[in-house]
Amino acid sequence: MSKPADARHRRDNGSQPGVLMPVPASKLELPADYAVFLSAVKLRISQDRLKAQLSANAIQMVMYWDLGREILSKQQDAGWGAKIIDRLSADIRDAFPQMQGFSARNLKYMRAFAESWPDRELMQRTVAQIPWRSNxxxxxxxxxxxxxxxxxxxxxxxxxxxxxxxxxxxSALHLRVGQSANNFELTLPPLDSDMANQVFKDPYLFDFLGTTQVRREMELENKLVEHLEKFLLELGQGFAFVGRQVHVEVGGSDFYIDMLFYHLKLRCYVVIELKAGAFSPGQVSQLTMYMNIVNDVLRHPDDKPTIGLLLVREKNQTIAKYALTGNTQPIGVAEWEQIMTNALPADLQPSLPSVEEIETELGLEDGA
Known part of the structure; x- marks a missing residue:
């Protein structure tokens, strides 16, 4: 008599005779579409977790605003004194001992929060989505x-x-956005031109170059790559680093692009040329050639035209604008500034409070 078909799954390892042992998950034969299904499930879980976090934060911010508005109203209309906040904080903590974020100082911040954003609807659309510490x-x-x-x-x-x-x-970002000398309006469609204007700024502030004055292009490039994360932060959201000294061969000659990026929102390559000295009109011709090469060799049919950025030590705005007039490639010219940040003397550092000590002093408890 033949053995049952499922006998192959039995194990003689001390378990009861005839008991089927489960096949290890790692040895299961998976359906062909399982990987796609798993990816979709993980994406859904990640998205829902983020939505839950944002929703919880928004609920907390609205609660803080409402409580701040009530405190403000009581003090303005009913003449409640400042000491009432201390009592209110103690009573809330007694009622909800497991909850944090209701110190007297934090209640005063809630009052200031409501005062800073008098329009509840506007608050819900904007800062309700931002964490409390950012607020x-x-x-x-x-x-x-x-x-x-x-x-x-x-x-x-x-x-x-x-x-x-x-x-x-x-760093006064609002004063620097859209200030580069450029020809975007003449070389890009209106929507792309507006976006490019908001992407590029002038000047770019580099506070990570050290205390020695940078005087050569290669030295500047090395420093920017060495501190690439900080450089990307100063460039702004959307820049992806492709490479430095990117080699291209044209007409039997070798050329090297200082720095090449791809911008995820603009959907185009960005060629950055670094200059340690002042702007000169001839630099535009060199950058234009590199952009033409990138458009011809690297650009995908779905990519938009390459944008060029000249980072110079100083420029004359009028000369820069004249140099870009008539050029059919979208180019921006901006200055870079080396911000000197000297470290504190070692003998002073132990006397400074830690971040934790400052937050404790301010009453910014965990979860506040």
């Missing part, structure tokens, strides 16, 4: 409501962390 940065660093809205929108669009937001505010 604190907006309130503490920006007193002008228009600027606060601008940086809030940029934070949402670019996904800036609190620290990155603070850096962008301190």
């Amino acid at each position: 604190l940065t907006l309130m503490e660093k920006l007193k002008d409501s228009d600027l606060r809205r601008w940086y809030a929108r940029q934070t949402l669009q670019n996904g800036w962390s609190k620290d990155i937001l603070a850096i962008q505010i301190d």
